[in-house]
Amino acid sequence: MQALEILGNNDTRSGFGAGLLEAGKQNSQVVALCADLTGSLKMDAFKKEFPERFFQMGIAEANMIGAAAGLATAGKIPFTGTFANFSTGRVYDQIRQSVAYSGKNVKICASHAGVTLGEDGATHQILEDLGMMKMLPHMVVINPCDYNQTKAATIAIAKYDGPCYLRFGRPKVPIFTAPDQIFEIGKAVTIYEGADVSIFCTGHLVWKSVLAAQALAERGISAEVINIHTIKPLDEKAVLDSVRKTRCVVTAEEHMYNGGLGDSICQLLARNFPLPVEMVGVNDSFGESGTPDELMAKYKLDTVDVIAAAEKAISRK
Amino acid sequence: MPTTLELQQIASQVRRDIVRMVHAVQSGHPGGSLGCADYLTALYFQLMDHKPANFTQEAKNEDVFILSNGHISPVLYSVLARSGYFPVSELATFRKINTRLQGHPTTHDGLPGVRIASGSLGQGLSVGVGVALAKKLDKDDHIVYVNMGDGELQEGQNWEAIMYAGSHGLNNIIASVDYNKQQIDGTVVDIMGFSELRSKFEAFNWLVLEMNGNDMQDILDTNAKAKSLRDQNKPIVILMSTEMGAGVDFMMGSHEWHGIAPNDQQLAAALAQLPETQGDY
Numbered sequence: 001m002q003a004l005e006i007l008g009n010n011d012t013r014s015g016f017g018a019g020l021l022e023a024g025k026q027n028s029q030v031v032a033l034c035a036d037l038t039g040s041l042k043m044d045a046f047k048k049e050f051p052e053r054f055f056q057m058g059i060a061e062a063n064m065i066g067a068a069a070g071l072a073t074a075g076k077i078p079f080t081g082t083f084a085n086f087s088t089g090r091v092y093d094q095i096r097q098s099v100a101y102s103g104k105n106v107k108i109c110a111s112h113a114g115v116t117l118g119e120d121g122a123t124h125q126i127l128e129d130l131g132m133m134k135m136l137p138h139m140v141v142i143n144p145c146d147y148n149q150t151k152a153a154t155i156a157i158a159k160y161d162g163p164c165y166l167r168f169g170r171p172k173v174p175i176f177t178a179p180d181q182i183f184e185i186g187k188a189v190t191i192y193e194g195a196d197v198s199i200f201c202t203g204h205l206v207w208k209s210v211l212a213a214q215a216l217a218e219r220g221i222s223a224e225v226i227n228i229h230t231i232k233p234l235d236e237k238a239v240l241d242s243v244r245k246t247r248c249v250v251t252a253e254e255h256m257y258n259g260g261l262g263d264s265i266c267q268l269l270a271r272n273f274p275l276p277v278e279m280v281g282v283n284d285s286f287g288e289s290g291t292p293d294e295l296m297a298k299y300k301l302d303t304v305d306v307i308a309a310a311e312k313a314i315s316r317k
Numbered sequence: 318m319p320t321t322l323e324l325q326q327i328a329s330q331v332r333r334d335i336v337r338m339v340h341a342v343q344s345g346h347p348g349g350s351l352g353c354a355d356y357l358t359a360l361y362f363q364l365m366d367h368k369p370a371n372f373t374q375e376a377k378n379e380d381v382f383i384l385s386n387g388h389i390s391p392v393l394y395s396v397l398a399r400s401g402y403f404p405v406s407e408l409a410t411f412r413k414i415n416t417r418l419q420g421h422p423t424t425h426d427g428l429p430g431v432r433i434a435s436g437s438l439g440q441g442l443s444v445g446v447g448v449a450l451a452k453k454l455d456k457d458d459h460i461v462y463v464n465m466g467d468g469e470l471q472e473g474q475n476w477e478a479i480m481y482a483g484s485h486g487l488n489n490i491i492a493s494v495d496y497n498k499q500q501i502d503g504t505v506v507d508i509m510g511f512s513e514l515r516s517k518f519e520a521f522n523w524l525v526l527e528m529n530g531n532d533m534q535d536i537l538d539t540n541a542k543a544k545s546l547r548d549q550n551k552p553i554v555i556l557m558s559t560e561m562g563a564g565v566d567f568m569m570g571s572h573e574w575h576g577i578a579p580n581d582q583q584l585a586a587a588l589a590q591l592p593e594t595q596g597d598y
Contacts, residue, residue: 031454055450063443063477070447073432075375076454078447093437094474098444102424102434 001192001217004210008147008175012168012203013111015147017042019154020079020109024050027077030158033068034081035061040170041081041111065091068106069098077105077158083117084110084167085126092132099163100136107157108133112170113143114254115282115299116204116292125287131259133165134232140164140185141232143253143261145206147175149229152183160185167203169254171292174207186230188238194224197310198242198249202228202261205252205280205301212306223310234264236272243275248313252280252306254296276316278309319362325533326594327399328358332564333591334395334598338411340584345412345420348574349466350392352497352530352559357382359536360462361396369401372429380459381448383433385441386466386495387421388576393430394418399595402430408598439472441465442492446478449487460544463492468500471509476521482552483522490552491543495530497561499572518554530557531564565590 024030024046031053032046038056047054057064061082068078080087087110088095099106110129117125134141140162144150150168157164177189191206192213201209206227213223224242228235243249249269251262262279269275282299296302319327331354339345361367365380384393391411398405403417410416417428421436433444445463452459465475482490494514498505511517515525524546528539543553561575562568565587568579579587 052454057481058477060477060481062440062474063446063481066440066443066474066478067447067450067481069433070444070449071451072447073374073376073444074448074451074455075377076451094440094443097434097437098440104433 001214003214004176006174006176007179009172010147010175011170011172012144012147012150013040013170014042015144015150016109016111016154016166016168017045019151021045021049022151023155023158024053026155027158029075030077030079031055031071032079032081033057033064035059035064035086037082041109043081061086061091062094065094066098069102069104072104072106077107079107079109081109081111083124084113084129085124088126088129088132096136100139103138104163105161107164107166109166111168113167114169114204115287115295115301116169116171116254118170118292118295119289121289122286127256127282127287128259129167130231130255130261131263134259134264138162139232140230142185142230143167143203144229145203145227146173146177148179148181149177149183152181153229156183156185169204173204176207176210186233186235188235189227189229190224190238191227192223192225194222194246196222196246197314198224198226198246199252199306199310200226200228200239200249200261200265201252202231204254205306208303209252209306211303212310215303215307216310221310221314228261231261231264234268236268239265239268240273243269243273248275248317249277250280250306250309250313251277254301255281257281257283276313278313280305280309321533321537324358324362326592327362328355328533329564329592330595331358331392331395331399333588333593334408335391336565336579336584336587337597338391338394338408339578341409342412343578345391345578346388346576347391347578348499348561348568348572349386349389349495349497351565351568352561352563353389353392353464353495354564355533356493356530356536356557357392357396359533359540361400363537364540365462366459369430372402374432376432377455378457378459380462381432382462383441383445383448384422384464385435386438386464386469387435390418390420390422393422397430403428405598438466438469439474442475442478445490445492446482446487449489452489458489461490463490465492465494467494467496467498468505468508470494470511479518479521479523486550487552488547488550492552492554493557494554495559496556497559499561499575501572501575503572514556522551524549524551524553525556526553527556527558530559
């Protein structure tokens with residue numbers, strides 16, 4: 001099994017910032033709104049380049065979502081930016097009525113998702129956001145894995161007409177996808193082909209799954225690693241094609257079992273092709289303060305957890 | 318341009334539509350709809366620069382109206398149909414299965430004239446802020462009208478929007494508060510009231526006008542004044558005193574007709590007070 005080349009180390013939120021700037025250059029209808037977290041969301045470059053198209057909305061997220069719906073009504077392509085917690089749970093009804101039900105072309109961009117937000121603790125960490133967003137009819141839900149993919153996803157959703165939720169994070173993580181990639185919404189990316197177990201992973205767990213597959217290979221286990229960057233719409237064909245070959249599954253995400261990628265995969269398999277599934281995720285718990293690495297270890301979201309899940313899934317075949 | 322008398326006549330027909338629609342399905346909100354019938358008639362038949370026959374979501378170079386208190390959908394549907402957005406006959410489908418005239422307004426079914434879903438309260442002014450920002454970006458000097466209920470102002474999101482619009486001087490917003498002082502469970506003052514609203518809006522840098530929302534001439538005069546004040550670079554709110562149930566004597570004077578439908582006898586009694594001026598649907 002070939003090791004992947006690490007092209008650098010950066011946070012996915014910076015990929016969003018770079019993608020937003022590029023989307024703004026490509027289309028003058030792109031506008032951005034931020035709720036007093038411009039630096040944290042890496043929206044500074046867009047603000048500097050397009051000051052008249054950047055709206056500082058203050059600590060008033062509900063109004064930000066509504067204003068984005070109004071801008072979209074008038075033909076703009078608004079990107080809202082705040083932490084994932086304040087992008088979803090705090091404004092769920094505003095997203096539901098003014099954006100999703102109203103069919104507005106709003107891009108809800110959410111940083112600091114999951115426990116890797118770190119020291120600020122559970123008030124700011126969210127592990128439920130994918131579930132809330134995927135429950136909304138016709139909402140596209142995307143969770144890219146590194147800087148390059150987040151940048152490409154940001155550019156891609158600007159070209160897609162409809163409401164989108166884009167989730168990314170705070171810590172610097174390895175960059176291992178191509179800088180010039182074309183991001184296809186709803187199209188899973190196979191990183192390693194394998195025969196013994198399918199690992200469906202998203203966000204920060206993609207790199208950890210890559211490392212897990214390399215470790216499994218040393219133990220003689222052939223793991224297929226598929227990056228599900230789009231939680232909804234799910235690439236059902238990619239999932240079913242893989243499991244028909246491997247006959248067991250691991251899902252891996254920085255999210256609650258309920259509502260996350262694992263939940264989506266289990267529903268798909270239950271309806272079509274029931275198989276043993278092991279889930280790497282958080283089981284009905286809030287996060288807490290700590291470093292990102294400490295938290296990923298404590299909440300069993302680490303490489304060793306993916307390895308253990310793969311071995312257990314194989315043992316259940 | 319219709320005369321004041323002609324606008325009053327149209328409003329009478331709008332009121333007939335409201336009570337007939339609500340009676341037909343024995344559900345809906347006649348009280349606030351009747352109270353706002355004069356203002357919405359004035360907006361759609363005289364005050365707004367709009368294109369009923371060529372409806373677009375984007376509303377480039379036209380005025381926009383957003384109904385934040387979506388439960389008064391009967392009055393909105395009536396003025397939309399009567400001003401040419403869709404056939405008047407479609408009013409007969411209100412709240413029925415497969416209708417475009419959902420209980421609360423929505424864009425979901427492609428009904429011309431509706432640009433945002435509303436019903437869950439407190440969201441319309443924020444949407445209006447967004448449309449107003451877009452019009453500024455596009456150098457389109459048209460006006461965004463937003464109507465809110467007084468009880469609706471209990472929703473905190475309104476105050477986020479009021480703060481934003483005031484601090485950014487969005488002088489292309491003319492908001493109105495349907496100040497009928499009633500809500501579902503009783504009077505606004507008893508539920509969670511404000512003794513007055515003027516000082517609150519002024520504290521957030523808004524210009525405040527007051528009018529009798531059931532006096533057509535006052536509506537026209539106040540809105541002319543509102544437009545003349547736009548050079549002060551502040552958002553404008555009109556505190557619109559109305560009577561819930563206005564135009565039907567037994568529906569006025571309390572909150573009781575907020576959300577109930579008239580029976581056959583009550584319908585007949587209501588229609589007897591409302592001249593049919595444009596032809597019933």
